Amino acid sequence: MLSHKQLFLAHQAQTTHFPLMLEIVKAQGNYLYDVDGKKYLDLISGISVSSLGHGNQKVKNAIKTQVDAYMHLMVYGEYVQHPQVILTQKLCSLLPANLDSVYLVNSGAEAVDAAMKLAKRVTGKSEIIACRNAYHGSTHASLSLNSSEYYKNAFRPLLPGIKFIDYNCIESLSEITDTTAAVIVEVVQGEAGYIAGNIDFLRAIRQKCNEYGTLLIFDEIQTGMGKTGKMFAFEHHSIIPDILLLGKALGAGMPIGAFVTSRSNMMLLADNPILGHITTFGGHPVVAAAALAGIEELLDNNWMDEVERKEAIFRQRLIHPNIIEVSGKGLMLGVQLHSFEQNLRVIQACINEGLITDWFLFANNKIRIAPPLTITETEIHWACDVILRNL
Numbered sequence: 001m002l003s004h005k006q007l008f009l010a011h012q013a014q015t016t017h018f019p020l021m022l023e024i025v026k027a028q029g030n031y032l033y034d035v036d037g038k039k040y041l042d043l044i045s046g047i048s049v050s051s052l053g054h055g056n057q058k059v060k061n062a063i064k065t066q067v068d069a070y071m072h073l074m075v076y077g078e079y080v081q082h083p084q085v086i087l088t089q090k091l092c093s094l095l096p097a098n099l100d101s102v103y104l105v106n107s108g109a110e111a112v113d114a115a116m117k118l119a120k121r122v123t124g125k126s127e128i129i130a131c132r133n134a135y136h137g138s139t140h141a142s143l144s145l146n147s148s149e150y151y152k153n154a155f156r157p158l159l160p161g162i163k164f165i166d167y168n169c170i171e172s173l174s175e176i177t178d179t180t181a182a183v184i185v186e187v188v189q190g191e192a193g194y195i196a197g198n199i200d201f202l203r204a205i206r207q208k209c210n211e212y213g214t215l216l217i218f219d220e221i222q223t224g225m226g227k228t229g230k231m232f233a234f235e236h237h238s239i240i241p242d243i244l245l246l247g248k249a250l251g252a253g254m255p256i257g258a259f260v261t262s263r264s265n266m267m268l269l270a271d272n273p274i275l276g277h278i279t280t281f282g283g284h285p286v287v288a289a290a291a292l293a294g295i296e297e298l299l300d301n302n303w304m305d306e307v308e309r310k311e312a313i314f315r316q317r318l319i320h321p322n323i324i325e326v327s328g329k330g331l332m333l334g335v336q337l338h339s340f341e342q343n344l345r346v347i348q349a350c351i352n353e354g355l356i357t358d359w360f361l362f363a364n365n366k367i368r369i370a371p372p373l374t375i376t377e378t379e380i381h382w383a384c385d386v387i388l389r390n391l
Helices: 004-011 057-069 082-093 108-123 149-155 170-175 199-212 263-270 285-300 304-317 340-352 377-389
Strands: 024-028 031-034 039-042 101-105 127-131 162-165 180-186 215-219 243-246 257-261 325-329 332-336 358-360 363-369
Touching (some): 082 257, 101 108, 108 215, 108 243, 199 215, 304 377
C-alpha cells in the first residue's frame, strides 16, 4: 500500500518540485504535530492565516453550531443567512462610514478580481495601477498586477491597461492620471519581504486619487485582523481607502475573502449588468460563523495590544553579523540575510529543530516571521535562539 507521502506526490497537484513534505496530523495552539509526534512552532501561521493559533475553541464551537443548523443553501446574495448578516454588520461597525457594504467571497484573490471589476464600473475607466513587487494573488486577473515577468510571462496575454509604480516612491505617482480607474496598494508589502508603507507615500496616493477621481484600493489581505497591532493596518495612518480587501486571517482558519466599499459603489454591481459579480460559495455560512467568532476573539482579548511589544522582542533579539536588517511592522517581519542559498539553509535547519518559517517570492533572502498573535514571549525567545544558532 502506498504511503500518504507517495499518494501526495502521485495524485495531488504540485506547485513546486520540492514541497516541504511535512506530514501534519494535528495542530493545536501555536504548534503543528507530524505523523511521528514531532512538534513544530508555527512562525508563519500558514502564511498569515492562523492568527489565533490552531484549534481555537470559540471558533470550533461556532463551526460546529453552524454545521448543525445548515451549510450551503444558495449562491451568495439571494437568501438572508444569519452568519453572513452578522459578520458583515460586525465588519462595518469596525470600519469608517464610507466602508459600509461587504461582499463576501472565497479568497483574497477573488476579492482582488472583483475589486478591479468594481473600480472599472464605478469610474468608467479601465487603467489599474499596482506597485512593483506586490503580490495580489495568482488568478488570471490578479496575476496581471504582478510586476515580475518570471511569474506571469508563461500565462500571457494577461489583462491590458496595467501600470506599475515603485513602492514608497512619491515621484512615481505621476503615473496616476485622469485615465486611472484605481490604484491598488498593500499597506505593508507582503511578498516583497514585509516592507511597511511610508505615511507620506500613502498620503500622496490618497491625494492623487482624490485629484483624478481614482479609487484607492488597500489590499489588507495579509495585514488585516490585527497583524500590525490594529484590526486594519490603515488605522495606523488614518488614510481611508475607497475599497478594502480582506482575506487570510479573516476566516480564522477557514477560507474566505471580502471586498468592502460604500453601498453606493457596491450597488453598481447590481445594475447594468445585474449580477455584476457572482460567487457560489462566497460567504459560506460555516466559514462566516468562524470568521465572526475570530473577530470576537480578537476584540475580547488583548492580543492586538501585545503586538508592538512582541515585535520589539524579535527586533531586539535578531541582531547578528549575518542579519542585514529586520523589516516590516508588528508581527509581519522579514529578516534579511546575504543570499537565497544562506536563507534556504537556515530555514531547513530551523525546520529540523521544530521551527517552521519560510521565504518571500520577491525577497528570497529574507526569513518570514508572521506567527500567530497568540505566540508567547517564551516562544519568541526560543524561536530567535533557533534562528541565531543556525545563521
